[in-house]
Amino acid sequence: MNAALTLVGKGRHFASLGIREVTRQAGVVPTSFYRHFRNMDDLGLQLVDELGLVLRRMMREARENVLQADKLMDESVGIFISHVQANRSFFFFMAQGLAGESRAVQEGIRSELRFFASELANDLRRLRLADHLSDAELEMTCDLIVRTVAFSLTDLLGVSPDDDYQIDQIRKRTTRFLQLIFVGAAHWKSEGT
Amino acid sequence: MNAALTLVGKGRHFASLGIREVTRQAGVVPTSFYRHFRNMDDLGLQLVDELGLVLRRMMREARENVLQADKLMDESVGIFISHVQANRSFFFFMAQGLAGESRAVQEGIRSELRFFASELANDLRRLRLADHLSDAELEMTCDLIVRTVAFSLTDLLGVSPDDDYQIDQIRKRTTRFLQLIFVGAAHWKSEGT
DNA sequence: CACATTAGTGAACAACTGTACACAACGGTG
DNA sequence: CACCGTTGTGTACAGTTGTTCACTAATGTG
Numbered sequence: 001m002n003a004a005l006t007l008v009g010k011g012r013h014f015a016s017l018g019i020r021e022v023t024r025q026a027g028v029v030p031t032s033f034y035r036h037f038r039n040m041d042d043l044g045l046q047l048v049d050e051l052g053l054v055l056r057r058m059m060r061e062a063r064e065n066v067l068q069a070d071k072l073m074d075e076s077v078g079i080f081i082s083h084v085q086a087n088r089s090f091f092f093f094m095a096q097g098l099a100g101e102s103r104a105v106q107e108g109i110r111s112e113l114r115f116f117a118s119e120l121a122n123d124l125r126r127l128r129l130a131d132h133l134s135d136a137e138l139e140m141t142c143d144l145i146v147r148t149v150a151f152s153l154t155d156l157l158g159v160s161p162d163d164d165y166q167i168d169q170i171r172k173r174t175t176r177f178l179q180l181i182f183v184g185a186a187h188w189k190s191e192g193t
Numbered sequence: 194m195n196a197a198l199t200l201v202g203k204g205r206h207f208a209s210l211g212i213r214e215v216t217r218q219a220g221v222v223p224t225s226f227y228r229h230f231r232n233m234d235d236l237g238l239q240l241v242d243e244l245g246l247v248l249r250r251m252m253r254e255a256r257e258n259v260l261q262a263d264k265l266m267d268e269s270v271g272i273f274i275s276h277v278q279a280n281r282s283f284f285f286f287m288a289q290g291l292a293g294e295s296r297a298v299q300e301g302i303r304s305e306l307r308f309f310a311s312e313l314a315n316d317l318r319r320l321r322l323a324d325h326l327s328d329a330e331l332e333m334t335c336d337l338i339v340r341t342v343a344f345s346l347t348d349l350l351g352v353s354p355d356d357d358y359q360i361d362q363i364r365k366r367t368t369r370f371l372q373l374i375f376v377g378a379a380h381w382k383s384e385g386t
Numbered sequence: 387c388a389c390a391t392t393a394g395t396g397a398a399c400a401a402c403t404g405t406a407c408a409c410a411a412c413g414g415t416g
Numbered sequence: 417c418a419c420c421g422t423t424g425t426g427t428a429c430a431g432t433t434g435t436t437c438a439c440t441a442a443t444g445t446g
Contacts, residue, residue, distance in 0.1 A: 013294035015206035184377025
């Protein structure tokens with residue numbers, strides 16, 4: 001699994017990896033592959049599970065560090081970006097998998113994102129930051145937030161990890177996106193639908 | 194190019210396609226490939242160009258059909274969805290390419306999206322729907338809109354094209370996302386930044 | 387320690403891959 | 417018609433692929 005991630009981190013697409021290639025990178029003979037996985041899709045599914053752990057760690061850190069509501073977004077986006085930097089290959093895999101070739105992997109990642117969104121909704125409720133929204137409205141908002149951040153991932157993975165300037169641009173842009181969404185959510189009811 | 198698109202439309206990932214596979218699908222001998230493309234990346238780049246045309250057609254249709262501002266979003270999302278249905282393979286390619294293996298293709302698609310966002314900004318200006326926003330703010334809003342719709346693409350491609358119920362769900366959700374963003378944009382200034 | 391399970395090995399296979407080359411059919415222009 | 421640039425063909429080759437099988441090394445439990 002590490003070998004596959006390494007290759008993905010080097011710019012290869014998961015869908016184009018072969019068994020021999022992965023085992024070669026792992027420093028192991030091709031046949032060993034079958035001791036652990038039935039095929040590449042299987043490997044992908046197990047990677048999705050590990051990806052879930054990575055996302056949960058990120059969420060926990062965000063929960064612990066976001067104390068005042070006014071810095072919520074700056075902090076969260078910052079934590080997101082630092083986790084992406086620290087687990088670049090995983091996030092490459094995630095970005096690829098969303099439109100990947102294995103339906104199962106695709107569905108797995110999507111379900112991780114849904115879970116993330118619903119956890120986020122819980123947190124916002126808990127912090128009493130969305131009292132005027134119904135459950136459905138809050139869920140929609142969180143869904144949009146997660147999607148927006150997930151799309152920023154594509155930007156983030158497109159620039160070199162050392163390019164601090166570009167990364168900062170992405171952070172600012174993402175933060176403004178979230179602010180815009182929050183403003184929308186804050187005034188949602190007043191518009192009526 | 195059609196052969197490659199066909200394979201992608203069948204669920205294959207572009208990154209995993211080989212020259213022989215594509216030429217086989219095209220009903221042509223492998224060596225013929227080199228008469229038209231240097232390698233698969235080259236083919237990808239030319240597909241991006243064609244994708245640009247598809248997007249432009251879609252934009253034109255939206256411009257012609259969106260007459261009253263109040264139905265703007267319903268109409269636009271509807272047009273988007275019908276174009277996706279009509280050019281499913283192209284949009285598969287686009288979704289894949291965003292996190293694809295060829296940096297050039299990636300950049301090409303991203304630039305198509307940027308262009309789309311800036312055209313959208315022009316249109317909104319022209320319709321006098323964003324008079325209270327500065328150019329930069331409008332651009333940000335349109336960027337977010339395009340991203341949101343692009344992400345919905347992933348949802349749309351994940352369900353069967355005949356599953357009218359699910360497609361309708363996606364349309365409604367996407368429309369609400371856009372409404373939320375518009376509400377945010379409408380109240381943006383008043384919040385201050 | 388002895389034993390059973392798990393992880394890794396090496397050789398082998400047919401099938402497939404990208405690419406090179408010299409050659410043939412085609413289509414339009416003079 | 418003759419000519420030439422473009423597209424397509426057939427053959428060839430070395431390298432890679434997924435998967436199989438019988439084998440050995442490592443591991444942890446009684």
